[in-house]
Amino acid sequence: MADEVAVAVIGAEEVPAGIADAAYHVAVPADAVADDANLTLAPVVEGADVVIAEPTRHVKSVVGKLAAAAGASVITDALSIEGGVATEMYFGGVGQVKRQAETSCAFYTAGAGAFGDAQPSGGNGAAEELAWVAPANAVKLVSSSPIEKSGVDLTKSDVVVAAGRGFAEEGDLDLARAFCDKIGAGLGCSRPLAEGVNWMPTETYIGVSGLMLSPKVYVGVGISGQMQHMVGVKSAGTVFAINKDKNAPIFKQCDYGLVGDLKTILPALTAAL
Template sequence: MTNILIYCDIDEGAFELLSWGKKVKDSLHATISAVLLGKGAKGKAADYFAYGADKIYWSEQAALTDFYADVYADALFQIANTNDHDIVLIGSTRRGKELAARLAQKMQAGCITDAGGIELKGQDLVVHRYTLGGNTLSSEVLKTAKKVISVLPKSFEKSVKTAGQGEALEVSLTLKEPKTKIVEKKGKAGDAVSLEDAQTLVCIGRGLNKKEDLPLVETLAKTLNAEIGCTRPLSHEWQWLSEQREVGLSGKKCKPRLCVELGISGQIQHTVGIRDSKVIVAVNKDKTAPIFEMVDYGIVGDIYEVVPKLSEKLKTV
């Protein structure tokens, strides 16, 4: 009997992991449990059951107010340890990655972070992840008896909610003071865009000369009813677009039906974010750009010339 424990600091992420767990639990002869920590934990249990949790461990202890990875790792360790969990799946959010490493150390478990998929080979879990800066896809197994795997958001499809039921257990944890202290929280500029859910995506890269030229992209996006994404220089170095619009290894991973890449050379750090698109189109003036190696359709040409004409043409469709 395998006991799988699931935790993600963002509920959506936990739902994805639970959906996967529900699918594989019969072949693994496994039980799927989830952990809910912090204020409002108990109230979320019903949703977690609906996505496939057999059992919930929850705690609303005051020490779990802010997310301190050392405290949360302690909490998860105590839960995993006393309830005999060998496999812990954690959502590979920024917090989750730190949590996974710390927890694995405490559990003396092997650890793989940023998994993009998990495949069953008999009773073994074969983990797929991008390595060498996203240039290669590696398949790995953990040889240790206990395993901690952090899984990137959007790696598994969220299932349909069902009327699930299970046991919700309150746990009493012995928690220490965190070693760091959050002194301030600053909100980010509000851009509530959800690129991961976009059906159509238009991405812009360094081919754009200046911020003032963004309407070129916006017009096309509007015509296509698309969201706008970008490469890292535009969101981080030049800040022409918000961070939430960065697509790639350090940004969002998107699965649109149509992805249009404008003025993007095709660096792997970006393209891992669009690789799962159904159809990829690129416009680039350099016909040797690597992006043309991974598109369905490409137009060799200057975006300043092609994009306005493309927008016009699409309006007539």
């Protein structure tokens, strides 16, 4: 996309050598937040044609402020960027939209998947340290504590089972867990189970704003098949669905479906495997 590439890293990590033409590092003061790194980075971004940012909350703040200062908007979560045209999800994957920046500098956020197997190259050595420039109304960091993860990394699972609102009681999830154990699957969920009733850890919900997975096997249990969830498993190898509602949209998006009560199907299925 460009002849010259500069990389800037905010935070504790070291900047690897040999990945860009120039490298910068921003150390965030102990009582500051990474979101406020925009003024520090402004000189690096000045004159750039393209800015690509990591789609994390901290960096979305930083790149948003840089874009605002440039009178531009950020094209976010680009699935691909070709010839200056970015493809993004629209309505959580119900549609896809192609957009192009009309400003002199184009700002994007994009995950690693947007660039296929492109490899970094360049002659950068040690990164240049940028001196922190605090904004006028700085946000003060009081504390920062790591989130204890459930230990399940669904992005690495070949087999994923997702539980949805068809589970009427939290205890019924044990049926799904036993099923997962039998087929070596990781257990994920749709967003309401993580953020509505808090039965599942937030980092296990699949779909818009959550996990985007491409497992070999996906089994949706009590999942109705809303786009917001299904978009996260669209590229699964084989899609299985269990739902008591024969009209559930998931049955129009699966390879194999079973209509019935998950409380009777799951134990029978676990026994049959």
